[in-house]
Amino acid sequence: MANNILVTGGAGFIGANLTLKLQSMYPDSKILVLDDFTSANFKNLIKFKGEVLACDVSTDELFFKVEDFNPNMIFHLASITDTTVTDQELMMRKNVDGFKNILEIAYDNNATVVYASSASVYGNVKEHVPLKEDREKHPENVYAFSKYVMDNIAEDFSKDTGLKAVGVRYFNVYGPGEAHKGKFASMIFQLYKQMKEGKRPRIFEYGEQKRDFVYVKDAVEMTILAMNAPKTTVYNVGSGEPHSFNDVIKYLNEALGTNYEPEYFECPYDFYQEYTHADMTKAKEELGFVPKYHLKEGIKEYVDIMEGKIDYPIR
Ligand SMILES: NC(=O)c1ccc[n+]([C@@H]2O[C@H](COP(=O)([O-])OP(=O)(O)OC[C@H]3O[C@@H](n4cnc5c(N)ncnc54)[C@H](O)[C@@H]3O)[C@@H](O)[C@H]2O)c1
Known part of the structure; x- marks a missing residue:
């Protein structure tokens, strides 16, 4: 099936691996990459044949850049990923405002969104236990807080509009x-x-x-499977080991x-x-995801x- 697939943060680490995988899975689809290139590497996309545009998704420029594209799938990975940034306003503007804009675009186009959350929302857990998605959250820095707010906004926006927005909560990729x-x-x-x-x-x-180290190919597979989630929710993405x-x-x-x-x-x-x-129980039960790569x-x-x-x- 031909899709119009928007990937934000597609020139970054996980985003580029994802973009190239989508290109091979959906050869007849159009893929548009948007990235502001603040922590990207253009070389990651040398094998990509689609369109790549510079765009800060937290600005109104986003709406112009996507105007004629009509995405039906959106993978939103764009984010400040420097976890030591202490400028709280900057972090919230780029990560949270950017995500709200993406949700608006998704709503206007009836698209499904898969977005990058982070295991950092769980905070410094002291017990040595597997972390379930619904456990208490303790974001310890403003990066983690921005992801925590994104998870909450996705749920609210989805309740209000019926849009499906699925979070992938990456561990150490x-x-x-x-x-x-x-x-x-x-x-x-x-x-x-x-x-x-x-x-x-x-x-x-x-x-x-x-x-919990997870190989990027497993993380990408899970990110794509998340499009099939039955409803708005969040999944851990780790190796489980x-x-x-x-x-x-x-x-x-x-x-x-x-x-x-x-x-x-x-x-x-x-x-x-x-x-x-x-x-990783939820990802396995609901999406059939089993990580393929042992760390070795x-x-x-x-x-x-x-x-x-x-x-x-x-x-
Ligand atoms: N790598 C990990 O272990 C890990 C763990 C948890 C969560 N994540 C999340 O996964 C996503 C991808 O992370 P990554 O490891 O590939 O990092 P990365 O820094 O390589 O990728 C982020 C990309 O987003 C782009 N970007 C940043 N702000 C933007 C903006 N306002 N508009 C458009 N583009 C913007 C950057 O230029 C970069 O290409 C991020 O959302 C990150 O928070 C990653």
């Missing part, structure tokens, strides 16, 4: 196309870079903190054929999250792509 994110790229990328420079990978003492930073280094060593020992250093923060773990396999494939051993449209 890693994979090709994230290098432009610098210190906000995944720890897997940071540690890979250190090891490639011949350095011992540096992690906080004693590397046993665990994260937390792994320690020591595990990450072990798998990087295996993939690179090296034998680096971690270099531990004291964590400078008063509070550092020990554990994140996505409960995801890291192996990612390293092979970065080393040029596997062909992938983004490196």
